[in-house]
Amino acid sequence: EVQLVESGGGLVKPGGSLRLSCAASGFTFSNAWMTWVRQAPGKGLEWVGRIKSKIDGGRTDYAAPVKGRFTISRDDSKNTLFLQMNILKTEDTAVYYCTRVPGGATQADNWGQGTLVTVSS
Amino acid sequence: QSVLTQPPSVSGAPGQRVTISCTGSSSNIGAGYDVHWYQQLPGTAPKLLIYVNRNRPSGVPDRFSGSKSGTSASLAITGLQAEDEADYYCQSYDGTLGGWVFGGGTKLTVL
Numbered sequence: 001e002v003q004l005v006e007s008g009g010g011l012v013k014p015g016g017s018l019r020l021s022c023a024a025s026g027f028t029f030s031n032a033w034m035t036w037v038r039q040a041p042g043k044g045l046e047w048v049g050r051i052k053s054k055i056d057g058g059r060t061d062y063a064a065p066v067k068g069r070f071t072i073s074r075d076d077s078k079n080t081l082f083l084q085m086n087i088l089k090t091e092d093t094a095v096y097y098c099t100r101v102p103g104g105a106t107q108a109d110n111w112g113q114g115t116l117v118t119v120s121s
Numbered sequence: 122q123s124v125l126t127q128p129p130s131v132s133g134a135p136g137q138r139v140t141i142s143c144t145g146s147s148s149n150i151g152a153g154y155d156v157h158w159y160q161q162l163p164g165t166a167p168k169l170l171i172y173v174n175r176n177r178p179s180g181v182p183d184r185f186s187g188s189k190s191g192t193s194a195s196l197a198i199t200g201l202q203a204e205d206e207a208d209y210y211c212q213s214y215d216g217t218l219g220g221w222v223f224g225g226g227t228k229l230t231v232l
Contacts, residue, residue: 045210047221063220097166106214107157111166
């Protein structure tokens with residue numbers, strides 16, 4: 001069974017940094033493309049970014065609102081996905097979901113339970 | 122403003138059929154990129170409902186169906202049940218933005 005478990009959320013001041021983790025199990029993580037999707041309180045879903053598998057080049061792509069501030073990385077030896085968030089803004093407040101993307105696809109077939117990030121002074 | 126446009130809400134009585142539209146543009150749905158649908162039950166993470174326009178993952182009832190035409194897509198739910206009450210989101214890829222785009226979500230109320 002595919003499992004994705006996010007951690008690392010919490011309260012941070014504007015301008016601060018936070019690193020989220022997503023522990024994956026139940027599938028061959030190294031072959032998977034992964035994405036982060038966020039959802040502000042009471043709002044809709046917003047794509048944050050994606051990382052391809054290393055065998056497919058390992059490329060990362062980001063949504064415009066986070067480009068240059070957020071970095072997605074992966075540790076295939078630990079089956080873990082990361083989201084490093086820097087220069088956080090109040091508008092980054094959201095639940096952050098880790099998702100799995102079937103190889104080469106454009107949809108998320110499995111989602112974690114999410115972790116809440118609150119950016120507030 | 123979401124790149125893909127969905128109605129904010131739809132409703133229907135148990136047993137009825139409802140449809141949810143998702144309108145995009147020539148840089149996403151109209152460019153031929155696939156449309157996917159997610160169901161988000163209250164207080165839970167989204168779940169893939171329809172992928173590649175019309176395919177259902179294992180376990181999704183055949184009461185749910187998807188279609189795509191031109192710059193739009195639709196999700197149809199037949200035989201409405203109380204458990205279908207949820208938020209529904211469409212999603213595609215945008216070639217101009219270079220990433221995924223979502224609709225704003227549609228809240229389905231079962232009367």
